[in-house]
Amino acid sequence: MEIKLQLNGRAVRVPDVDPDTTLYDFLRAQGCASVKCGCETSNCGLCTVFLDDVPVLSCSMLAARAAGHKVTTLEGLQAEAEEFVGFIADQGADQCGFCNPGFVMNTIALLRENPDPTDEEIKAYLSGNLCRCSGYEGQLRGIRRFLDSRNSRKEVPHA
């Protein structure tokens, strides 16, 4: 089947997609290497992408379902990600990095939905994003530092 969709702001048309192709496989084939697979069973969050700006698990969704929609991967969100990933790096919480794209995607979704979350809200929102390396605490510290620095900039506009 042919699939047409908008990928990272660009119109994409792919003929001859097998109907059972997952969105994950489709996106990797389109060169979106940031999209990772950790489990194939909707349990790890590594394959998170946005479908019409809503996070979805691309391993468990058919590419056909994305036809006609807007799909965004980390490749398309570099600037928004750059705003805060340095704070994660400062904690050393990037570690092996394999979970990072899914984690960064979902953090972007969280901050769009709730620009000033509490620690509990952060943990709850990101609970579907597994990380085997970091123990999560460093990721949380990184997000917290980012929010603190952003909030303090807001409070002192002339600083």
Add this chain to the structure above:
Amino acid sequence: MPEKTTKYVGKAVRKKDSLQLLLGKPVYTSDVAPKGALVVQLLRSPHANAIVKTIDTTIARKVPGVVDIYTWQDVPNQRYTNAGQTYPEPSPYDRLILDRHLRFVGDPVAIIAAENEKAAHKAKKLIKVEYEVLDAVLDFRTAKDNPTLVHPEEDWLPLCDVGGDNHRNLVASGEEKDGDVEDVLAGCDIVLDHTYHTRAVNQAMMETFRTYTDLDRYGRLHVLSSTQIVFHCRRILSRALGIPKSRIRVEKPRIGGGFGAKQTSVSEVYPAFVTMKTGRPAMIVYTREESQIAGSPRHEMEVRVRLGADKDGRIRALDLYTLSNSGAYGEHGPTTVGLSGHKSIPLYTGSLEAFRFRYDVVYTNLQAAGAYRGYGATQGIFAVESIVNELAEKLHIDPTELRDRNMVRQGMTMPAYYNEPANACALDRCMARCREIFDWEHRYPVRDMGNGKVRAAGVAMAMQGSGISGVDVGSATIKLSEDGTYNLVIGAADMGTGCDTILAQMAADCLDCPVEDVAVFSADTDVSPYDSGSYASSTTYVTGKAVEKACTELIDHICTIGAELLGCDAAGVTFEGDCVRAADGRTASLTDIAYKAQVSNNCAAEVTATHSSPISPPPFMVGMAEIELDKLTGEVRVLEYDAVVDCGTPVNPALARVQTEGGIAQGIGMTLTENVTYNAAGKPIESSFMQYKVPTRLDVGHLHVEFESSYEPTGPFGAKSIGEIVINTPAPAIAHAIMRATGVWHRELPITPEVIAMGEPDQA
């Protein structure tokens, strides 16, 4: 103390690959492997013990897109081991690429090479196999001398004498002791005797096993793999495939987690075999299920401990017997078991009068085990730290005080640790500090919250090693570039741990240059100097020292070239980071020296240095857990986990902290949720992340980590290691807290809500 002043060592420098990783750049095996490779898949055995009677691939081969299918008849018949260890490997040579005899559910029966995944899948279903199903050894307690042999073959080949015997299902066995343990036990006021059981938990690194292979421009086998051990991998492939090492190149890109799993060449041989057969690029990517059922998990162990003590809490004797389950193949079997004693008993060097440590490692018809962070120490420490907590309860002594009375201290010699010295040991300070930050006094007493929930706390200590003493070799090449910057080339493998960065920090301090000026490359057997690889907590301590040596030697070379430029004697110049200065004050800049090195020069502006250590200085650690337990449902929530670690000098405190937090989280998973069970036929149940529950961020509570530094005189900048020790304290500390909350000692992991809710107090 010979502590140097440092600009980068001891600082939280960002990892060199941070932004690449965080922004999702293509840096892993699957991202950088060229497209168009043959898809390699494996048909796996449905039986725990069976012989392939007949195998027919005719119909499967007809599937459009299938290129070839290989069976046991097609592979070399030279046995080898997948274990990434220094030659001669203690692990027996007991594998073939494909064997007619299948030894666990998941053992490969056939290799399928196809143009695409669908064709490979389809072909897999169409291969006709007739199995002769044999009785299987599924309980490791009955394996030794069982009439059913896992490896009856005559060409089973042990390279080292580790007490193995394939006709007894024994991978290894042994005994060590100091003093007369029975004698001391007989004179003790109290003797405890308990057995502790840990399962074959999975590393569950987020990137499953995967390898890409092709023939390079010289027609050599080129292997791009997610591995911790490029050099061992080359040797393993050379033997398995029967081709010379000079015809193989192994490199690793970034690794999506390893934790020891990738210290075994789990996936490399299959695409390599396909490439050698077809001449075409080939790639295998393990599914999560394959990683769970045919990877290289922790050795299941049962550790029986007899502990003898005086009424006043002096621990006088420890007697350990470890039974380790190596599964169907012997990878890392003979060595992991050693750590169950070597890294647990010495914690009590302070008071021990005698110890004995005996062990058997057995074959069973279950998934072969391998190396997982902690490498046997985790299992042994769960047992020993648990029984010490049991002693504290029996004697009504505070368990932290009990440890104060018995623990190893700086300056002691550790008889149970090859008589190595505790040159640097801050375990006592770790305990004192952890008590303080955790607020042990107030949290240790059990608190009923009045809503059916109870809060309680537990404690444990741990140690590990820093490399394998007298074995591990680390090397570093450091080169000066024309603009005065450096390239550091190593064979160690950064798997997210940050070793590329910490080694650059060391180099920058040695060479007195900005850390940004040290570019790091690893690891490629064609390019990197020899390194055993990243395992056994060796990289900081062993390879770090090699970096230090290489830098010192390079400075000599720079001085020689600089002196020539300045027209003076090399002995008269000093290295000042960005220049070399003559006695009369004249200087030659590093840039000029680097250019001089390229013109009419006989002194290399690069150096390779190698290091090995006769000792393996242990890092030490104390962990304390606070839990809340629901008495009705048995649910346990970890509220707080505090840990204080002595890793010598923390080279990069941010990375050391995250290593610790990550290890604690894995330890929490192993203790509470990560289960490994089999059905009656030996088929693993927890084969996906739906059933195998690694902790989420809601499951680990608040983690708080601090460091109590010591200075290890034999380590680079006083460093020891951090990578493995951090997984060792959660199991005993949490089991302790659960006992405090329920009155029941759980001596088997994981301690699930069901187990807690059904738990009966001990009669003893």
